[in-house]
Structures are given as structure tokens and as C-alpha cells.
Amino acid sequence: MLLQLKNVYVSYGNIEVLHGINIEVKEGEIVTIIGANGAGKSTTLKAITGLVNKRKNSEIIFNGENITNVAAEKIVERGISLSPEGRKIFPDMTVMENLEMGAYIRRGDKEGFEKTMKLVLEMFPRLDERRKQTGKTLSGGEQQMLAIARALMSRPKLLMLDEPSTGLAPLVVKDIFHTIKKVNQSEGTTVLLVEQNAKIALATADRGYVLKNGDIVMEDKASSLMNNPDIRKAYLGERTHSDD
Amino acid sequence: MKRLALLVLVFALAFTGVVSAADTIRIGCYAPLSGDSAMVGKSLVDGVQLAVDEFNAAGGIDGQLIELFIEDDEQTPKVANNAVNKLIYEDNVIGIVGTVASGCVLSSMEISWDAEVPHITPIASGTSITHMGNPWIARTQASDELQAGAIVRYAVNDLGAKRIAVIFQDGDYGTGGAETVKAILKDEFDMEPVAYEQFESSALDVSAQVLNIKNADPDAIIIYTMYQQGALVAKKVRELGIDAPLMGCGGLTNAKLYELGGDAVVGLANTQTFFADASKAAPSAAEFITKFQEKYDGRIPDSNNAMSYDAMRIMIEGLKYSWEKEGSFVNTAIMEGIKSVKELPLASGTITMDENGDANRDILIIGITDGGGYELIK
Amino acid sequence: MVNFIQALIQGVAMGSLYGLIAIGYVLIYNAWGILNFAQGDMVMVGAFAVLVTHMRLGLPMWLAIPVALLICMLIGFLIEITAFRPLIDAIQQRRLIATIGIGIFLRNLVRVVFGADPYYFPPIFDNTPYKVGSLTIVPQNIWNMVIGFLLIGALTLFLKRTTMGKSMRATAQDREAARLMGINVKRSMSLTFIIASALGGLAGMLICPVFYVVPTLGTSMGNKGFSSALFGGISSDGGSMLGGIVLGLLEAIGATTISSAFQSSIAYAVLFLVLIFMPNGIFGKKESRKV
Known part of the structure; x- marks a missing residue:
């Protein structure tokens, strides 16, 4: 087991947004968490990276180590990398500089850096063309690619992606998910994917969790979830007669 | 400040030995004694103190000596108001000498004006101080x-x-x-x-x-x-x-x-108004320089010392005038005495008070020499 | 005509001092997202620091300046951990008031220790004016300008070429993303603050031989530096030097051609117009706010 969330509670002020959730990710898997807006998906990823505080008794185990209370800036050293919601690339830095920041924890290792850079740019040829451009001049799709590429620069064991499809054209979304699959297959990188676009998320993932109002309400193989009528109705936009 | 006033009192008693506190002439003095202008404030108090000591040592007016009450105004109008209030209503002074900043004088003289207590400011130069119709204010500084x-x-x-x-x-x-x-x-x-x-x-x-x-x-x-x-x-x-x-x-x-x-x-x-060179100065100024240096361990007086000394001297002139005219110390007579000072040779020159309370006198022109010294030009 | 050129020379000389001060405002604004109103007082702190090391302790100038810089860095660090870091998530107004408060505190502290009177400080470079025709040029002013541009150059190199500099920029642009990269955001922000404090202090050290050292130095010069930063574009490191020179020129030309009584008013009127029509300053980049 690569990642285990046991009984994770998160509150913002007095409002509890995660009510003790349990999630497991095995090495080499692509796991997705789907759910409506505000279900707590992003909070789950933030809880793992240490950007939000967990209530005590919450436990997060990664690679056999308890990382529940590890500070956010130390998480990437443990092998977890997050491509955050809203991309959060550095707008006034060039593509190259953004990638360099992605490899910040490996700043002593020039050779390794060059190698990873080459690999990542091969995966995202569009970024290679835009090396010297600043982040803010890129298109939405390119910015998303840069966010993922930057996350890969630390050579993580677990790549976490928060809503990579938001605001992108369907063709671009397809392209990006294709690359995610490629990263998983060729590099063996484990992926934890949070998505509102359940259709493409489930099509890409091996397993899925359904998060509703801060609780995991369902967990199954992605293909099974895809065929579950409740899921289809609630998250895949399929309508039944009674809805009319 | 109370302690300082008390010390002054004890000092005065020690030297005279015969006068009881009931016979003293209560005079108030206020100046910035803390904060940025504390140095100037000290100059003021030192000059006033010298004139008081001299007066008391000479026996005062028919044995009545001056008791000096000193307050700090922190060079702040509000604190200056408090100081004058305290001097008049708690210490019951019959005359006031102070202070340095024109702003503080303009604000606090409203209180002495209201209480009709003669008030002489030694250092403030703002023209308006003596042009506001206040009959109880006078100054020794040359106005702007x-x-x-x-x-x-x-x-x-x-x-x-x-x-x-x-x-x-x-x-x-x-x-x-x-x-x-x-x-x-x-x-x-x-x-x-x-x-x-x-x-x-x-x-x-x-x-x-x-x-x-x-x-x-x-x-x-x-x-x-x-x-x-x-x-x-x-x-x-x-x-x-x-x-x-x-x-x-x-x-x-x-x-x-x-x-x-x-x-x-x-x-x-x-x-x-004052140039501390005993050899070139007028006799009255030279006398002041000698006395000041005797009292303050050879320190050379500056113009603020001189004008503060003169302010107290003019206050004493007022007191004497009132005693002679009324046989007691009456505010109107003291003020009349202050304003009738004519060609009185003092530390900062020969002074004639005008009807506004301003001191008319010759003004010196001094020049800076190589090395930062001063010379008397005229 | 000669007088007009002389006015230009004076304007550029003052302007480069303004520019030097402006850099500190820009650095902190970019890293902390806030105008540090105490930055002007760091200029004053720098002037007093070198007054102490050179005039009081008698250190030679080449040693007095670095020691004074260390003092500025230490004071900057103390300000950061007491007034900036604890309020990092507070509302903007509170943070602004904290910076104003720190400025008042510094001014009064120095006033209590050193008094309100100004102090003389000897020239660091040759201060004797020399004449070109009927024009007067003071070497210290030229040095100030050269040092200003050199500092901007060095700072730009540091921010663009070194990993540490880049991590500081990353922190300035997106604090949360920087943490995800493994950047120690606290340290990076402290570093920015310390550098800005040192730059402010250095500006003060270069200014004090031209005028004098006084606790209110930061108020008058700080306002000019802050305005220069706005002129140059608060988000642009390089613009501050040019912004300063523009402000210096406006003051000099306004005062000599219109009226010296309105010297500052003229400059500020132009600043208002710039802020209305070019909100990002004359040399500023388009504001990039993340979605």
C-alpha cells in the first residue's frame, strides 16, 4: 500500500468538511476521487500535502511512514507531488524556471535535473516550444501541462492532480488525460486524481472513490462505477424520465 | 517637580534662615524639561534661577523672598496648559515666567490671561504673542x-x-x-x-x-x-x-x-540679543556673564540664559513697582511695573518695554568665524 | 538654459536617491503583497547605523558600512518576525497599520536615543563640487546614481540566475505553490525582508553625507521613495530607479519653472495622473492576477 488515509477529519473554523474519510492507493494505480463541487475533494489533497490541518486521530500513511503532521514544504521530499487546483504556476517565471522550481528539492543534482527535464519535455512537446515564455502568457491547456510537468520534476512516487480538466476545451482535456495515463504507464508513477469531470476521470482511472458532503459514499473499480446507474445519474449527467 | 520646588524652598530657607514660608513671593516657571528641547528648557530655568538667587541674597523686597515653582511642559501645548493651570490654581503663584515654543506660549497664556496673572515669556519670538490684545503677557526675546x-x-x-x-x-x-x-x-x-x-x-x-x-x-x-x-x-x-x-x-x-x-x-x-564675550559686552552683560559663570561652574551662558535671566529681572521690577505703589503685590500694579521698564541695562541689552509687552532693544549682528566660533559684527 | 540643465542635473541626482529607496518598497511589495510604510524608516536606521559605526565607534568607512549593513539586516529581521510574520494572514488594513506602527516606533526610538537634532556625516566619496563651464557637478551624486544602477543589476542577476533568487521570486508569485515545491517559504520571505532592509539602509548611508542624519530622514525620503516605486510600477524591480529619476526631474523642473512653493505638489499631481491613467506605473508590467 503506497498511501493510506485513515479516519481523516478536516475542519475550516467550526465547519467540518471531511468527516473521517478512508482512502487507499496502491503502488502503480491511478485512483480517482470524484464528487460534486464542494464535496471535499480538493480538501482531501490539501490534507495529504499538509496545506490544511487535520483533527487529531486522523492518520495519513505514505510508503510506510506516518506523514499526518509533516509540513507542506517537506511533503515533496517524501515523494508526493501535487498539481494544484487552479494550476498555480508561477506567472512571471518562464516555463524553464517553473520546471526548475519543480525540481527545487533536487537542486544539487544537475545531471539528474537535466535528465528529468528532457523526459518531461518529451512528454509535453508544447512546453518545449515555449521554454522562454512566462507562465502567464501560456494558454489554459499549456498552463495545465506546465503544472503537471512541474509536479513531475521532483520525480514523485505519487502524483496528485487536482481538477486538471477545469476550464479546458474537450480536445485539450483528452490530450492531458492521455499524458497522465502515459506518465502512469511508462514511468510507473502512481496517480491520485481529483476530478469533477467524472466521465474522463473514471475512463482513465483503475479505481474510484465517490465523495459526497465530506464522506466517502462509494468505492469501486472505475469501470464498475462507470456502469453504476446512481453514478451515471448523479455524476455523468445522464437523465432519467423522472428528471424531466 | 514638587520635589525640585521643595528643594529650592529649603535652599532659600537655608540661606536666609529668618524668613518663614508665609512671607515668600510665589513665582511660577515652566519650560520643556524633558524631550527634544530639554536643553533649551534647562537654559531657561538656569537663567531664571540665577536672577531669583541674586534677588533673595540681596534680601528680597523688605525681607520677602521669591519662592520659585517649576513645571515641565514637554514642549507640548496641552502639557503647557496643565503646567500653567497647576502653577496658578495649586501653587497660587502671582507671576509666571515661561516658556520656549511660541505654540506653547500662545496656548497656555490663555490661562494666565483668564486668571489675570502677569506672565513673561523669555524665549518665544512669534510676533502674534504680544499682538493678541492680552494685557498680561510680556516678553524679553526680540520679536521676529x-x-x-x-x-x-x-x-x-x-x-x-x-x-x-x-x-x-x-x-x-x-x-x-x-x-x-x-x-x-x-x-x-x-x-x-x-x-x-x-x-x-x-x-x-x-x-x-x-x-x-x-x-x-x-x-x-x-x-x-x-x-x-x-x-x-x-x-x-x-x-x-x-x-x-x-x-x-x-x-x-x-x-x-x-x-x-x-x-x-x-x-x-x-x-x-546676547553675545557671551565679557570683554566686548556692555557692563550689564559682562556682569551677568561673570555671575553666571560663578554659579554654574564656569559654564559660558548662551542667549537663552540671558533672556531668561532678564525675564525674571523684569518680573522683579514689576514686583518692586507694585510694593512701592500699593504696599502689596497686586496683579495690575505688577503688570504696570513690567510695562514701565525703561532703558534698563540687563544681560541681553538695554531694554525698554512697550505697551504690547515687547522688549525693545538694540539687536546684535554676529557672524560665524572659521572653525565655528562667533564674532560680534555690530 | 544653463540653469535648466543644472536643474536637470539636480533632478537626476535626487532622483537616483529616490530610486535607491524605491527598490526596497518594490521587493517587499512583491514578496509580501503589502506596502511596507516602515521602509522609509529603514533608510533612517541605515543612516544612524553608519553614524554609530563610523562616527561613534570610529571604524574606518570600509568596515563601518558593512557592519552598519549587518545591523540593518538584524533590525529588518526583528521587524519581520514581530510585525510582519504574525500578521501574514490578517486583513490588509491591519498589516498596513502594523507597518505604519513599526515606522513610528523606529522614529521615536531613535529620537529618544539620539535626540531630534541632526548629525553631520562626512562624505563617503569626494563631495567637492566641480565645474563644467558654469554647471556644477557633485561626485557623490554621480556615485549614488552608479551604485543605484549597479545594485539593481546585481539584484536582478541574483533574482534571475540563482536558485535562491528564483525561489524568492516563486514565493513572491505564489506562496502556496512555492511550499508545494518544497521551498521553505518562511525563510525565503525573511530573506527578502532582510535584503530589502539592507538596501533601504544602504540608501540611507549614501544619503547622509549629502544632507545629514536625523530621525525624520525616513519620513521625507521614504515618501519620495514610495512615490518613485509607484511611478516606476510597484511590480517592477528595474522601474524603481527610473521612477525615482522621473520624480526627481519633475520636482526640479516644476520648482524652477513654475514655483518652488509647489515643488512637491507638482510632482504629486503628476503621480496622481500617472496612477489614474497608468495604474501599473510608467515602467510597470500589466498586472497578472491568477485566476
Whole structure:
């Protein structure tokens, strides 16, 4: 087991947004968490990276180590990398500089850096063309690619992606998910994917969790979830007669 | 402060031994004794104290000695008001000497005015103090009007200047002084300044103003500022190659002027009421210098010491006048006595009080010498 | 004409001092997202620090300046951990008031210790003016300008070429993303603050031989530096030097051609117009706010 969330509670002020959730990710898997807006998906990823505080008794185990209370800036050293919601690339830095920041924890290792850079740019040829451009001049799709590429620069064991499809054209979304699959297959990188676009998320993932109002309400193989009528109705936009 | 007043009292008793506290003449004194102007405040108190000691040692008025009550005004109008209130209503003084800043005097004299207590300010120079219709105020400092007149006459009559430039800092002191200079130039000599340049008191760079002066090609430059700004102006004037002589008023008198301005201020002339050179001074001034040095371990008195000493001396004149006329100390008689002082030789010159309470006297012109010393010009 | 050129020279000389001060405002604004109103007082702290090391302790100038810089860095660090870091998530107004408060505290502390009177400070470089025709040029002013541009150059190199500099920029642009990269955001922000404090202090050290050392130095010069930063574009490191020179020129030309009584008013009126029509400053980049 690569990642285990046991009984994770998160509150913002007095409002509890995660009510003790349990999630497991095995090495080499692509796991997705789907759910409506505000279900707590992003909070789950933030809880793992240490950007939000967990209530005590919450436990997060990664690679056999308890990382529940590890500070956010130390998480990437443990092998977890997050491509955050809203991309959060550095707008006034060039593509190259953004990638360099992605490899910040490996700043002593020039050779390794060059190698990873080459690999990542091969995966995202569009970024290679835009090396010297600043982040803010890129298109939405390119910015998303840069966010993922930057996350890969630390050579993580677990790549976490928060809503990579938001605001992108369907063709671009397809392209990006294709690359995610490629990263998983060729590099063996484990992926934890949070998505509102359940259709493409489930099509890409091996397993899925359904998060509703801060609780995991369902967990199954992605293909099974895809065929579950409740899921289809609630998250895949399929309508039944009674809805009319 | 109470303790200090008590000490003064004990000191007075120790020296006389025969007078009971009931026979004392209660006089109040207030000055900035803490904060940035504490040094000036101390000068004031030292000068006043010397006059009181001298008076008491000579037996006072028919054995009645002065008891001095001292308060700190922190150079803040509000605190000055409190000080005067306390002096009048708690210490029951019948006369007050103080303070340094014109703003503090203007604010706190409302209280002595209201209580009809004779009040002499030794150091504040703001013209308006004696022009507000307050019959209970008088001062020993030469008003800005007197000083400005003296420096303008020096420039025109003694130096033969025909093209006078004026540079001044904004605020009461600079603007008020510069306007007075302008008016006297017009009234007495029918002249206009060739340049009339203002800058902010907080400004450090005065190059634009000095450039305008350079453009006007003056043959004398009157600087109406305090010494800090005066140093900046003088430095810039010489830096930009203007050779015209520099002059100004009492605000420029400070050892810091030379420290900050260096060679640029050598030769700068300014008005003064007192010059601490016993060999050149008038007999009354020389006597003061000797007495002051005896009392304060050889320290050389400055003009603030002298004017504060004189303020107390004029207060004593008022007291004597009242005692002779009324057989007691009556506020109206004391004030009448103060204002009837005529050609009295004192530390800071021979003084005649006018109906407004201003001290008319000759103004000295002093100049800065190489190395930062002063010489008496006239 | 000669006088006009002389006015230009004075304007550029003052402007480069303004520019030097502006850099500190820009650095902290970019890293902390806030205008540090105490930055002007760091200029004053720098002037007093070198006054102490050179005039009081008698260190030679080449040693007095670095020691004074260390003092500025230490004071900057103390300000950061007491008034900036604890309020990092507070509302903007509170943070602004904290910076104003720190400025007042510094001014009064120095006033209590050193008094309100100004102090003389000897020239670091040759201060004797020399004449070119009927024009006057003061070497210290030229040095100030050269040092200003050199500092901007060095700072730009540091921010663009070194990993540490880049991590500081990353922190400035997106604090949360920087943490995700493994950047120690606290340290990076402290470093920015310390560098800005040192730059402010250095500006003060270069200014004090031209004028004098006084506790209110930061108020007058700080306002000019802050305005220069706005002129140059608060988000642009390189613009501050040029912004300062523009402000210096405006003051000099306004005062010599219109009226010296309105010296500052003229400059500020132009600043208002710039802020209305070019909100990002004359040399500023388009504001990039993340979605």
C-alpha cells in the first residue's frame, strides 16, 4: 500500500468538511476521487500535502511512514507531488524556471535535473516550444501541462492532480488525460486524481472513490462505477424520465 | 517637580534662615524639561534661577523672598496648559515666567490671561504673542519683527545690498519671518526681494529653490529658517557657486549650524540679543556673564540664559513697582511695573518695554568665524 | 538654459536617491503583497547605523558600512518576525497599520536615543563640487546614481540566475505553490525582508553625507521613495530607479519653472495622473492576477 488515509477529519473554523474519510492507493494505480463541487475533494489533497490541518486521530500513511503532521514544504521530499487546483504556476517565471522550481528539492543534482527535464519535455512537446515564455502568457491547456510537468520534476512516487480538466476545451482535456495515463504507464508513477469531470476521470482511472458532503459514499473499480446507474445519474449527467 | 520646588524652598530657607514660608513671593516657571528641547528648557530655568538667587541674597523686597515653582511642559501645548493651570490654581503663584515654543506660549497664556496673572515669556519670538490684545503677557526675546528689521537694515545699510533674495521654510517661523522681511523691505527701502523662495520644513533638497536664487543674481541672501535647514541652504548656495553673503535671524544661532554646514556657513551673519564675550559686552552683560559663570561652574551662558535671566529681572521690577505703589503685590500694579521698564541695562541689552509687552532693544549682528566660533559684527 | 540643465542635473541626482529607496518598497511589495510604510524608516536606521559605526565607534568607512549593513539586516529581521510574520494572514488594513506602527516606533526610538537634532556625516566619496563651464557637478551624486544602477543589476542577476533568487521570486508569485515545491517559504520571505532592509539602509548611508542624519530622514525620503516605486510600477524591480529619476526631474523642473512653493505638489499631481491613467506605473508590467 503506497498511501493510506485513515479516519481523516478536516475542519475550516467550526465547519467540518471531511468527516473521517478512508482512502487507499496502491503502488502503480491511478485512483480517482470524484464528487460534486464542494464535496471535499480538493480538501482531501490539501490534507495529504499538509496545506490544511487535520483533527487529531486522523492518520495519513505514505510508503510506510506516518506523514499526518509533516509540513507542506517537506511533503515533496517524501515523494508526493501535487498539481494544484487552479494550476498555480508561477506567472512571471518562464516555463524553464517553473520546471526548475519543480525540481527545487533536487537542486544539487544537475545531471539528474537535466535528465528529468528532457523526459518531461518529451512528454509535453508544447512546453518545449515555449521554454522562454512566462507562465502567464501560456494558454489554459499549456498552463495545465506546465503544472503537471512541474509536479513531475521532483520525480514523485505519487502524483496528485487536482481538477486538471477545469476550464479546458474537450480536445485539450483528452490530450492531458492521455499524458497522465502515459506518465502512469511508462514511468510507473502512481496517480491520485481529483476530478469533477467524472466521465474522463473514471475512463482513465483503475479505481474510484465517490465523495459526497465530506464522506466517502462509494468505492469501486472505475469501470464498475462507470456502469453504476446512481453514478451515471448523479455524476455523468445522464437523465432519467423522472428528471424531466 | 514638587520635589525640585521643595528643594529650592529649603535652599532659600537655608540661606536666609529668618524668613518663614508665609512671607515668600510665589513665582511660577515652566519650560520643556524633558524631550527634544530639554536643553533649551534647562537654559531657561538656569537663567531664571540665577536672577531669583541674586534677588533673595540681596534680601528680597523688605525681607520677602521669591519662592520659585517649576513645571515641565514637554514642549507640548496641552502639557503647557496643565503646567500653567497647576502653577496658578495649586501653587497660587502671582507671576509666571515661561516658556520656549511660541505654540506653547500662545496656548497656555490663555490661562494666565483668564486668571489675570502677569506672565513673561523669555524665549518665544512669534510676533502674534504680544499682538493678541492680552494685557498680561510680556516678553524679553526680540520679536521676529525686531529681528527681521535688524537683519534687513544690516543688509541694506551696512552691506549696501540692492538685490536681496529671501529663502524660507514653510510654517509659522519661516513664513512669518519672511513676510516681515518683505514688508520691511517695502516700507523702509521701497525694495522687492529679487527672489522669494519657500521650501517644506521637512525637505532635504533645496536645490531648485537655490537655483532660482542663482538665477536672480542677488547681492545678499536672507535665510529665514532654523539652523538645520539653514545649513542645507548654505551648503547648496556655495555648491552652486553663489558668492552673495548669507544672513538670517535667531533661528540660525546654534552650534549645529557650523557642524552641519561646515565652511559654507563661515561668514554667515545673524541677529542675536546676547553675545557671551565679557570683554566686548556692555557692563550689564559682562556682569551677568561673570555671575553666571560663578554659579554654574564656569559654564559660558548662551542667549537663552540671558533672556531668561532678564525675564525674571523684569518680573522683579514689576514686583518692586507694585510694593512701592500699593504696599502689596497686586496683579495690575505688577503688570504696570513690567510695562514701565525703561532703558534698563540687563544681560541681553538695554531694554525698554512697550505697551504690547515687547522688549525693545538694540539687536546684535554676529557672524560665524572659521572653525565655528562667533564674532560680534555690530 | 544653463540653469535648466543644472536643474536637470539636480533632478537626476535626487532622483537616483529616490530610486535607491524605491527598490526596497518594490521587493517587499512583491514578496509580501503589502506596502511596507516602515521602509522609509529603514533608510533612517541605515543612516544612524553608519553614524554609530563610523562616527561613534570610529571604524574606518570600509568596515563601518558593512557592519552598519549587518545591523540593518538584524533590525529588518526583528521587524519581520514581530510585525510582519504574525500578521501574514490578517486583513490588509491591519498589516498596513502594523507597518505604519513599526515606522513610528523606529522614529521615536531613535529620537529618544539620539535626540531630534541632526548629525553631520562626512562624505563617503569626494563631495567637492566641480565645474563644467558654469554647471556644477557633485561626485557623490554621480556615485549614488552608479551604485543605484549597479545594485539593481546585481539584484536582478541574483533574482534571475540563482536558485535562491528564483525561489524568492516563486514565493513572491505564489506562496502556496512555492511550499508545494518544497521551498521553505518562511525563510525565503525573511530573506527578502532582510535584503530589502539592507538596501533601504544602504540608501540611507549614501544619503547622509549629502544632507545629514536625523530621525525624520525616513519620513521625507521614504515618501519620495514610495512615490518613485509607484511611478516606476510597484511590480517592477528595474522601474524603481527610473521612477525615482522621473520624480526627481519633475520636482526640479516644476520648482524652477513654475514655483518652488509647489515643488512637491507638482510632482504629486503628476503621480496622481500617472496612477489614474497608468495604474501599473510608467515602467510597470500589466498586472497578472491568477485566476
